[in-house]
Amino acid sequence: MKKIFNFYIKAFLYISFISIPFLFIAFPDLKKNEFTYRIWISTFFPQLLYILYLFRKNDLFGLFKANFINKFFYTSLIIFSFSMPFIVYFSLIGFRLIEVTEYYNWDINIIYYFIMIFLSALLEEILFRFIPYTLLANNITMKKVILISVFFSIFHVFNPNITIIGILNIIIAGIFFSIIYLKSNSVFLVTIVHAFWNFSMGCILGSNISGAKITSILKYIPKEPSVLSGSEFGFEGSIITTLIFLTFSAVLYNLKTNKNSINSQKEHSI
Numbered sequence: 001m002k003k004i005f006n007f008y009i010k011a012f013l014y015i016s017f018i019s020i021p022f023l024f025i026a027f028p029d030l031k032k033n034e035f036t037y038r039i040w041i042s043t044f045f046p047q048l049l050y051i052l053y054l055f056r057k058n059d060l061f062g063l064f065k066a067n068f069i070n071k072f073f074y075t076s077l078i079i080f081s082f083s084m085p086f087i088v089y090f091s092l093i094g095f096r097l098i099e100v101t102e103y104y105n106w107d108i109n110i111i112y113y114f115i116m117i118f119l120s121a122l123l124e125e126i127l128f129r130f131i132p133y134t135l136l137a138n139n140i141t142m143k144k145v146i147l148i149s150v151f152f153s154i155f156h157v158f159n160p161n162i163t164i165i166g167i168l169n170i171i172i173a174g175i176f177f178s179i180i181y182l183k184s185n186s187v188f189l190v191t192i193v194h195a196f197w198n199f200s201m202g203c204i205l206g207s208n209i210s211g212a213k214i215t216s217i218l219k220y221i222p223k224e225p226s227v228l229s230g231s232e233f234g235f236e237g238s239i240i241t242t243l244i245f246l247t248f249s250a251v252l253y254n255l256k257t258n259k260n261s262i263n264s265q266k267e268h269s270i
Helices: 004-021 021-030 036-059 061-068 075-082 084-094 108-136 142-152 165-182 187-204 237-252
Strands: 098-101 219-222
Touching: 004 036, 004 108, 004 142, 004 165, 021 036, 036 061, 036 108, 036 187, 061 108, 061 187, 075 084, 075 187, 075 237, 084 098, 084 187, 108 142, 108 165, 108 187, 142 165, 165 187, 165 237
Parallel strands: none
Antiparallel strands: 098 219
């Protein structure tokens, strides 16, 4: 547990330091509460540089290449995970917690956003799944999974319109993504699930992504109470999302697999 604390405290300090020059790029957009190209650059590249530093320092490139697309690529798991944002969305509609407006905005920006969302999800999965679980190797417990997911949420506390339920849901999402990774040992698979959650929520269904506005095909207006609709944080801030994430995590946790291939990873000292 101490190793996890030390790793993420050091990661936070290093990434914060690397981010200083990138703040000048993001500065014009900091008050917009939107997911813009400048915001993406200022968050993506500091993480990328730190991850490349860790990969070089600990000789992780070979392991990552072998791990990126593992043979345990579950089609049913993808379908299962991809249904989740739409279940949340239609639950909010069913309980009349959001008012859907007739708004369609499909242009080339959607493609750009998908690329940015995918690359950001990839870095987060490397930093919060691949590296820590490589570090833990055969010594993985649910307490450590939860602790890593707490740090995953801490890295989002500066998001706009953050709420307590939003933080809780990011922790549960971290646990959900961890279970996918530990059962599949595929960075690509968990990245696709993570990216699709953000893309479908933001670019298709019209919710804010962790509080940030984004170009979307559909639009909706959240209603009160905000604890149920998620309000300006998006439906990641809804207690309904909490219940659905917990249900999906429990089902996935009990899903039988042929092999927990995470146990075959070589332990590294980071």
